[in-house]
Amino acid sequence: xxxxxxxxxxxxxxxxxxxxxxxxxxxxxxxxxxxxxxxxxxxxxxxxxxxxxxxxxxxxxxxxxxxxxxxxxxxxxxxxxxxxxxxxxxxxxxxxxxxxxxxxxxxxxxxxxxxxxxxxxxxxxxxxxxxxxxxxxxxxxxxxxxxxxxxxxxxxxxxxxxxxxxxxxxxxxxxxxxxxxxxxxxxxxxxxxxxxxxxxxxxxxxxxxxxxxxxxxxxxxxxxxxxxxxxxxxxxxxxxxxxxxxxxxxxxxxxxxxxxxxxxxxxxxxxxxxxxxxxxxxxxxxxxxxxxxxxxxxxxxxxxxxxxxxxxxxxxxxxxxxxxxxxxxxxxxxxxxxxxxxxxxxxxxxxxxxxxxxxxxxxxxxxxxxxxxxxxxxxxxxxxxxxxxxxxxxxxxxxxxxxxxxxxxxxxxxxxxxxxxxxxxxxxxxxxxxxxxxxxxxxxxxxxxxxxxxxxxxxxxxxxxxxxxxxxxxxxxxxxxxxxxxxxxxxxxxxxxxxxxxxxxxxxxxxxxxxxxxxxxxxxxxxxxxxxxxxxxxxxxxxxxxxxxx
Numbered sequence: 124x125x126x127x128x129x130x131x132x133x134x135x136x137x138x139x140x141x142x143x144x145x146x147x148x149x150x151x152x153x154x155x156x157x158x159x160x161x162x163x164x165x166x167x168x169x170x171x172x173x174x175x176x177x178x179x180x181x182x183x184x185x186x187x188x189x190x191x192x193x194x195x196x197x198x199x200x201x202x203x204x205x206x207x208x209x210x211x212x213x214x215x216x217x218x219x220x221x222x223x224x225x226x227x228x229x230x231x232x233x234x235x236x237x238x239x240x241x242x243x244x245x246x247x248x249x250x251x252x253x254x255x256x257x258x259x260x261x262x263x264x265x266x267x268x269x270x271x272x273x274x275x276x277x278x279x280x281x282x283x284x285x286x287x288x289x290x291x292x293x294x295x296x297x298x299x300x301x302x303x304x305x306x307x308x309x310x311x312x313x314x315x316x317x318x319x320x321x322x323x324x325x326x327x328x329x330x331x332x333x334x335x336x337x338x339x340x341x342x343x344x345x346x347x348x349x350x351x352x353x354x355x356x357x358x359x360x361x362x363x364x365x366x367x368x369x370x371x372x373x374x375x376x377x378x379x380x381x382x383x384x385x386x387x388x389x390x391x392x393x394x395x396x397x398x399x400x401x402x403x404x405x406x407x408x409x410x411x412x413x414x415x416x417x418x419x420x421x422x423x424x425x426x427x428x429x430x431x432x433x434x435x436x437x438x439x440x441x442x443x444x445x446x447x448x449x450x451x452x453x454x455x456x457x458x459x460x461x462x463x464x465x466x467x468x469x470x471x472x473x474x475x476x477x478x479x480x481x482x483x484x485x486x487x488x489x490x491x492x493x494x495x496x497x498x499x500x501x502x503x504x505x506x507x508x509x510x511x512x513x514x515x516x517x518x519x520x521x522x523x524x525x526x527x528x529x530x531x532x533x534x535x536x537x538x539x540x541x542x543x544x545x546x547x548x549x550x551x552x553x554x555x556x557x558x559x560x561x562x563x564x565x566x567x568x569x570x571x572x573x574x575x576x577x578x579x580x581x582x583x584x585x586x587x588x589x590x591x592x593x594x595x596x597x598x599x600x601x602x603x604x605x606x607x608x609x610x611x612x613x614x615x616x617x618x619x620x621x622x623x624x625x626x627x628x629x630x631x632x633x634x635x636x637x638x639x640x641x642x643x644x645x646x647x648x649x650x651x652x653x654x655x656x657x658x659x660x661x662x663x664x665x666x667x668x669x670x671x672x673x
Contacts, residue, residue, distance in 0.1 A: 124296045129267040129289045131202040145566025146172070153183055153198035156265050160287065160295050161185075165572040166522030170247075170640055171196070173240040180219030181241060186248045192261045193253060194285075195220055199266040207271035208288060213264060217281065220260055226251035243638060261285060265292075294346060294421065304408030305344040312338060314400035315431070327439045330395055330402055333382060334434040336372075336419045336426045342409075345420050351413035368418040378430040387433040388412030391445055395438035404436055410445075469536045470503060476543040477501075484547065501550060509549040510535045512576035513583045519649045521576040544603050548595075548612070553579055555615055562623040565630050565639075573643040577653070581622055582615070584657045588664060589672035617670035618660075625659050 127133050138151035146154070150172055157168035163185065171185040183196035197216045222232050229251040233242055245251070254260075263285040270278075270288050278284055287295075311334055318332040344350030371377045371384065392407035409416060412432075419426060439445060470488040477486035485494035487502040494500050507527040512518040515534060520526065527535060535541075556578045560569045568574055586592035592611050595601045602608065629652060630637060642648040663669035 124293045126289055126293065129292060130204050131200065131267070134200055134267050141570070143561060143566065144169075144570030149198045149200050150182060152200050152267070153196055153265060156198070156287065156292070157183070157185070157196075160292055164522055164524050169571050170244070173238065173244050180216060184241075184244050184248065184250070186250075186253065186258070187261075191257065192259045193223070193248075193250060194261045194263050195223070196263045196265060199264075199268065201266070201268055206268045208264070208266060208268045208274045208286065209271060210273040210277040213262075213274070213277055213281070213284065216262055216264060217284075220262060223250065223254065223260060226255045229254065239635075243640065247641060259283070263287065267292075291421075294417075304406060305342070305350055306406050307343060308403060308405045309342060309407065311402040311404070311434070311436075312400060313397070313402050318397060318402055320397065323437075323439075325441075327437065327441070327444070328395060330397070330436040330438075332402065332434060333431040334388070335428065336381075336430040336432060337428065339388070339416050339432070339434075340420045340423050340426070342407075342416065345416060348413075350407075350416070351409050368415055369422055372418065372422045372425045372430065375425075375427060375429075378427050381430050382433055385415065385432050386411075387435060388415060390434060390436045392436060392438050393440060395436050402436065404438070407436075473503070473506075473536070473541075473543060473546070480543050481547055484543075486543070501546070505550075505553075506546045507531075507535050508576060509546065509553055509579065510541065512580045513549050513552075514538075514540075516580065516583075517646075518573065518576040518580040519644050519646050522573055522644070540597075540599050540602070542599060542602065544608065545599075548602060548608050549579070551608075551612055552582060552615060555612075555619060556582075559616075559619060559623060562620070563627045563630055565627075565637075568630065568637075568639045571639060571643065574639070577643055577649060578619075578622065578626070580649075581626075581653050581656050582619065584653060585618060585622065585660055586611075586672060588657075588661060592672035611672055614670060614672050618672065621663070621669060622656060622660065625656050629655060 128137065134152055135148075137155050138148065141151040141154045144151065144154070153172060154168055157163045157171060158165055161168075163171065167185070171183040173181060173183060180197065181195055182198045183194075185194040185196070186192075187194060195216075197212070197219075199212065222228050229245060233245060261283055262281075265287045268288055269290065270286060274286065278286065311332070313332045315335075316333055318330050321329040321331070323329060342350055368385075371381055388409060389411040390404065390407050391410050392404040394405040396403055412434075415432065474486045474488055477484050483498060485498040485500045486506075487494070487500055504524065504527060508521040511527065511531065512521050515531075520531075553575060556575050560574060560578060563569055563574075583596070586596055592614075595607055595611055630639075642652070660669055664671055
């Protein structure tokens with residue numbers, strides 16, 4: 124990402140995918156930020172946003188239960204390049220947060236004229252109870268501006284304030300187009316305590332030493348993430364781990380103890396060797412420790428000569444061994460289950476099947492993979508959500524990404540009927556739904572990710588009313604037949620159109636009582652609404668007025 128991407132014209136391009144949600148530009152920008160920089164899932168990001176008329180100065184709210192914090196967001200877009208933040212907006216933002224500093228003030232807000240979206244978030248997240256329980260308030264200001272002297276001076280008195288200006292957004296946004304690793308050389312100073320050299324099998328050599336944090340931040344490829352391309356999780360933004368590292372960095376007295384708390388950093392390289400008091404490495408990549416190095420970089424002004432971390436440099440040219448080292452070195456840390464499943468047999472089989480039968484798709488099984496030009500990227504994460512909603516009848520769980528590759532993994536992928544053909548078929552259904560879901564006449568609900576998975580689930584139940592469609596769903600051999608898949612897909616537009624008309628009616632019937640963000644996560648409410656839609660379809664089908672798949 125470059126500064127030009129955060130100019131007004133650049134921001135408009137970034138938020139294009141969010142424009143159909145009927146929100147302001149600043150809310151769409153916040154939506155983009157929460158997903159792409161703050162690392163929230165699409166549903167969690169949507170749930171956090173409350174940027175509407177009379178939002179009491181709050182554009183979004185997210186509860187971080189790990190850190191026991193409530194994050195309040197304010198988002199701003201400027202159309203003029205070079206604008207700075209100053210301190211006026213920040214002071215007003217802090218003033219607005221006074222409404223949330225006690226359960227009494229929160230209850231008064233709920234009794235007042237604040238917009239319903241804000242009230243629903245406050246109730247849904249039980250903010251009054253959380254504040255009483257001691258959760259801290261964390262203000263987060265997001266904008267395509269830069270900090271100035273007034274901003275810096277104000278932040279000296281507001282240490283809890285998080286500012287995401289242009290430089291920080293660029294730093295924390297992961298650019299997946301970088302080349303693998305860093306091509307070039309780097310020299311470490313090992314005079315402090317020497318270096319342990321271990322000869323491995325064949326030409327593999329390992330060097331272990333305490334590296335200065337001041338040196339680590341000089342490694343190439345930190346800003347564009349090319350340094351971390353083989354790390355199974357890359358830098359991942361604003362995590363609890365990063366916050367813990369940052370807190371240790373800001374305590375000078377803790378610098379000498381830092382190696383006691385830290386698991387170390389692993390660097391793979393093509394060549395490495397000791398020359399005097401220097402360890403020279405060539406063509407290198409960090410496979411474990413991306414979060415630590417990126418946090419050092421962002422807190423460079425707080426580093427000292429005393430802050431060191433153990434580094435393991437492994438020189439090898441064995442791709443299979445390098446992959447094994449990458450996975451094993453990350454097992455000890457809190458990484459996403461999806462990352463460790465990337466080398467699982469089920470994923471490798473599906474990937475090979477895509478390459479053989481659907482070469483127009485790139486089946487992404489690891490975050491950050493590069494796709495060949497012209498190929499459509501289909502992540503195994505989206506595939507899991509589609510299978511969960513369609514096959515396992517759980518559209519209400521499709522936002523719980525952490526489950527997909529953990530306790531739900533075998534149920535989702537470990538079934539004979541799961542194939543590349545099935546996933547492509549579900550993707551085509553999903554794409555039709557995304558293209559037409561706006562027909563329900565409710566932009567916010569239409570832009571809500573769970574709505575698409577709900578409609579996909581309704582389609583599955585409607586298909587059960589058709590012998591031919593249900594046979595396709597049940598029979599792996601039929602699903603492998605392109606003509607059978609296409610015959611059903613050709614009927615989807617008409618069936619889908621009728622279902623969306625009925626859903627629009629159901630939404631209208633609920634009126635102000637509609638709380639789709641809660642309803643679409645409730646198994647009972649999802650079942651009730653789905654059954655109503657399927658029942659209406661079945662009645663029309665018996666009258667000969669509904670489009671059928673047969």
